[in-house]
Amino acid sequence: MADLDRVLVLAGGLSPEHEVSVHSGRGVAEALRRLGVEVQVADVDSTLLDRLAQDPPQVVFPVLHGSAGEDGAIREVLELTGMPYVGARPGACRLAYAKPAAKALMAERGVRVPRGATLPKSAFHDLGAPALMDRLANRLGLPLFVKPDRGGSAFGAAPVTSVQDLSAALVACFAYGDAALVEEQVQGTELAVGVLDTGDGPVALPPVEIVPDGGVYDYAARYTAGRTEFFCPARLDADALAAATEVAMTAHRALGLRDLSRTDVIVGEDGQVVFLETNVAPGLTETSTFPMAAASAGLDFSVVCRDLAHQAFLRG
Numbered sequence: 001m002a003d004l005d006r007v008l009v010l011a012g013g014l015s016p017e018h019e020v021s022v023h024s025g026r027g028v029a030e031a032l033r034r035l036g037v038e039v040q041v042a043d044v045d046s047t048l049l050d051r052l053a054q055d056p057p058q059v060v061f062p063v064l065h066g067s068a069g070e071d072g073a074i075r076e077v078l079e080l081t082g083m084p085y086v087g088a089r090p091g092a093c094r095l096a097y098a099k100p101a102a103k104a105l106m107a108e109r110g111v112r113v114p115r116g117a118t119l120p121k122s123a124f125h126d127l128g129a130p131a132l133m134d135r136l137a138n139r140l141g142l143p144l145f146v147k148p149d150r151g152g153s154a155f156g157a158a159p160v161t162s163v164q165d166l167s168a169a170l171v172a173c174f175a176y177g178d179a180a181l182v183e184e185q186v187q188g189t190e191l192a193v194g195v196l197d198t199g200d201g202p203v204a205l206p207p208v209e210i211v212p213d214g215g216v217y218d219y220a221a222r223y224t225a226g227r228t229e230f231f232c233p234a235r236l237d238a239d240a241l242a243a244a245t246e247v248a249m250t251a252h253r254a255l256g257l258r259d260l261s262r263t264d265v266i267v268g269e270d271g272q273v274v275f276l277e278t279n280v281a282p283g284l285t286e287t288s289t290f291p292m293a294a295a296s297a298g299l300d301f302s303v304v305c306r307d308l309a310h311q312a313f314l315r316g
């Protein structure tokens with residue numbers, strides 16, 4: 001372990017989740033410094049490649065959310081530099097980041113996913129928005145949930161209770177992406193389930209129950225202190241928690257992820273677990289569920305970060 005002493009945390013990025021990433025990056029940097037690891041924090045910009053070449057760290061710890069960090073591009077660049085890094089490989093990131101593709105894969109594994117349709121902006125232009133919206137509501141039923149087919153932090157995501165509200169939700173959604181994923185709105189209890197692998201194989205962390213005060217887990221509810229209540233352990237029965245844990249483990253394995261991930265699910269009133277999405281760069285801020293779950297499992301967040309970095313270092 002003594003061999004690891006220089007880590008570069010990548011945080012920020014050009015995405016709507018810049019601020020969250022800066023917070024997550026700070027959290028990881030402080031956690032590593034507590035154990036005596038020398039840490040630098042850098043953003044992803046035109047100076048990065050020179051910096052990596054001139055002053056190479058031993059390990060890169062990317063803590064970038066949204067397209068900048070989760071669509072695989074930055075990992076592809078790190079592969080090109082030959083620099084060891086924490087987290088999933090580019091192809092796995094690309095797959096997990098594309099929500100409809102990840103859902104299809106999970107459905108193939110027998111996991112329940114929300115019924116839905118993915119439509120590009122052009123379809124609404126070309127085919128006529130009113131007719132298409134009617135068809136969506138008829139086919140999927142109300143209420144609906146609209147979100148970009150790739151994205152994060154609930155940007156451009158909204159519940160929809162009537163066909164009249166659907167167009168505004170789609171307009172908001174297309175501000176964040178070129179295609180909208182329109183889904184049946186799943187009712188139940190939302191859980192975030194972290195999976196951690198520091199060398200002995202992936203292990204699920206205790207699920208965290210998420211109860212936003214306004215009922216919607218949007219950006220404000222996520223990052224404003226006190227706007228959301230978190231329960232860990234979650235207040236569900238053991239069977240439901242075991243099923244949610246199983247879904248997170250299936251996602252981590254099926255999507256080919258590495259080191260850490262977080263899967264978002266909703267447990268319906270019938271106890272069925274519905275898969276929403278998996279994140280390859282889960283939030284690591286003070287209010288994020290992954291560090292919360294690690295603490296609840298009796299893990300020291302500093303040790304978790306150091307073990308992840310050390311494992312990447314050993315991979316070389």
Ligand SMILES: Nc1ncnc2c1ncn2[C@@H]1O[C@H](COP(=O)(O)OP(=O)(O)O)[C@@H](O)[C@H]1O
Binds near residue numbers: 152153155264276
């Ligand atoms: N089909 C759905 N039914 C009900 N709520 C949903 C649905 N899809 C997403 N949500 C809600 O929206 C939030 C954001 O959706 P998610 O797919 O996790 O995207 P991201 O976190 O990448 O923005 C979820 O945490 C959940 O609260």
Ligand SMILES: [Mg+2]
Binds near residue numbers: 153264277
């Ligand atoms: Mg999510």
